[in-house]
Amino acid sequence: MAIQKIIEVLSIKDYFLFFILIFATYVFNFYYKYLTRPNPLPGPLPLPFIGNLHNIAYDLKLFYEECRLKYGDICEVMLDGHRWIILSRPEYIEKIMSSKCLKRFPCSEGLVELGFYGHGIAGNDVEKSWKYNRQFFTQALLVPKFMDNAVKLTNKLFDELSGYWQSLGKQNTSNNNNDNWTLETDISAWFHAFTNDIISIIATGERTYSIASYYNTQSTIKSEHPDALVEDGNKFVKSIINHLEAIMFFMLVGPFWRHYVPIVGNKANFYLKNRDYINEKLDFMIKKRRKEIEEMSAGTEMRTDMLTSLIIANTEKDTTNIKIVGDETFEPMIDEEIRGNLLDAFGAGTDTTANSICYIVYYLCKYPNVKQKMISEIDSIFSNKSYLTSDDLSKLKYCEAIIKETSRVMTAGNFITRCMTEESEVAGYKWAANTIFQLNIVGVHSHPEVWSNPEVFDPDRFYYVDNGDDKQLENKYSLIMFGGGPRICPGRKLAMDELLLLMASFYSYYNVELVDMHKPLKIVSALVNNVQEMKVRISPRIN
Template identity: 50%
Template structure:
């Protein structure tokens, strides 16, 4: 009897029994694999199909903090089809972040994902690349572009220009119902700062203006700005596109292709995210094409100092470093796909992280007036109050206490909650030998508050980072040294155990944009708090955040008024 005939003769009860047997076989196989796994670690018991998702209550940060309290500094959890080894002790993550070129290993951040390849179309840039040769090629020239003095000076200039635009909108809204000289504005600070960092990352990476600050102003003011509506709407769509792609990363990483392509609700969501991706790519392709045409007829002395221009001319005759600093290995020019991927990486990594951290800095300064006064004293000692605040890199590097505040806020509430590594070779971690292709997650929230390495970890105290500043190297002084030992932050070693504080990650995959982030944060501290009194409207209100892989500030209601009032 053929298989087809056999199934035709089955009754409903027979089908029911077959389904039950299939489910039973699946459950037995699932738990056999689980209970016979090597290196059994504590952790929540997974359930077939949903794994440990039943532990999730809507906040990833709280999930891992609660699991750390229950299971300790090394445990396991099954999510997204992978057994994940979660680490929150410095010595456990040292081998992943080892900055010695002799011992360092290149490790992908996550296993190969068809969904991520679909979303990012091959991931030719830095963030999700799992090919070392391609990643090394891109990182070498991205790092050279964004750590150059001309790029940093341009970033300082644009920070000033964008802030002048921002404070003009504040004054316009605050003066609507009061005297121009004694205005006060009550507003959601987080909305302004997110748009500021978006405009900043767009102009610094592409040299093209974005108008998301202006767009937000238009939603609040009856008097609209004079720019064309199409230009403002295009900026709005650009910001929305970036946000949707960021949100879609988890969607494409954890859901399989069948669910994304055929299940109605998920199919619609996937299509929406891909539409935003296509819009971003179309915009970036036009920008790249336009810049290539400009460069062809532009003398070298007139070339822009943005990241896009640097990547277009790399390894061409227009590149002042052509065939230099690369040893015997000669790289070809970058393709448009590689350039687009690197620019998109900068957008995704450089907007939300910086904006959220500055919101948390503002929140803590409002709650700790003694820290705020010490910060203002440092700012006033370098910049005359009510002056034009002509910032230069050398002055920013003097703001040691301001930098200590940034680091302590990041320690208290890390913007990035989890980092991942997926070693392609066997590795020893926590006294266990692990096979290649084991997924590791680093719980930065628990790491930064580990009681064995941080005295009184729940207390906000910038002096942790300030008192030893004479011995430490600032993140602001990072130099372009390619793949050499560029994570040479000695303060990581002076405070507790090495790697007890990993603000920008570590090892090969340390954040290449950390210097730009510090320039933005320090400049904003000078401009905002040097020129304005910023107070929380409700000091008792909890900080409104939402956490996934990063912790985002959802709202920060403040009262702003000029300091000279």
């Protein structure tokens, strides 16, 4: 009754003043904690409720470039109520990566809600489960049979891609019998479709038909694949892209905003529905493949894909011998764990590879002397061969140098997140357990104390010559292409081979130039620097 009487006597003005008092108290407490934090570092001033979310929302790559230039090699931001320590020196990053007390992400309520945390490799901090999944990925992806199969699949898929380009080129020319066609097209769309297709086959044994889908949007002549398969695959690919966006969204945006702010909440709900669709799709693939394996007669040779390997792991059909980690024995994987591993494969093997090959093409167009030197190497290896093998790819040393230099100048990702599980000393400061570190890849790759003339595109800095004058990096974390430490990307050899094979095949058969040499790359910068469009002119090479 007393509370009811108080409510009755309060006016609107009283409620407003009460709200102002609560708000002022929150703001005072927020900045008091901020100003009295241990190890205060330079960085942009955070705002109540959102921290520094407004700073990173507009362009993540530009933000990380500005961090090192404006605040130095160690600085901080605040996101979702937590301090994030940004490191931009190889020595600091090496200290983090060499620690045994390390997690990829802090235990985030948002990542748990998304279903990303605790499964597979990328979001898994359960040591026993992560260690087994990691060992499985590393050994399974390095088996020669797996790598040889991936190279054969890439060759076969590139043939299909070439057929689509030839078809479109001839459709756009007046003489259909003339092989001297020219095609003006968005190479970014083709490479994103290609990598989606290849990782889908490698991961699940089934295609997404992404290149056929894109071809159908450009051509009056449709692909030979059924429309239903093409449309279904295209929908799945788009859902994977949305899921990658969701990981960053749920990691950085707090629960209050996701649950109670209408516009932000609608976005969160969209990502959650997208998650449910992906889970349903992958569960169907897993159950279908399980049934196929169970019905196989004894002695039937298994196809080489990740899904098959994951299903038969630790069963009588398993021939990988990946059964024990230390003294721990593992049971066959449940569907939820298999799904997590497949999502990791799709997430790591699509956009990053597609964007990397786009960057490579862009810089080769900008630097014709580098392109000519690369073509000479490709021609010397490709001579009298229809397809390249894994052994051939290992000889493309200058192509490999181009990949590394392109990754330095235009990195696929902007940062790597790591979280220390014990008190540690980094960059001369002692940090409490669960401190979150952002390893600033952009800052390291453009640091003038790490690289001479960092603004210059120069693959020779990575080119190993035969006279022994190898140009080794002073610190292995001066170039961060695939992360590092125990959580280094297990698919790095597969990614490098795919890039080398795409470069060799593309430039062996085609001339390529930018439609507009003065137009900058159209990039959306988030978790990765995603190329949205890159118009090129393709024509067959006349040897």
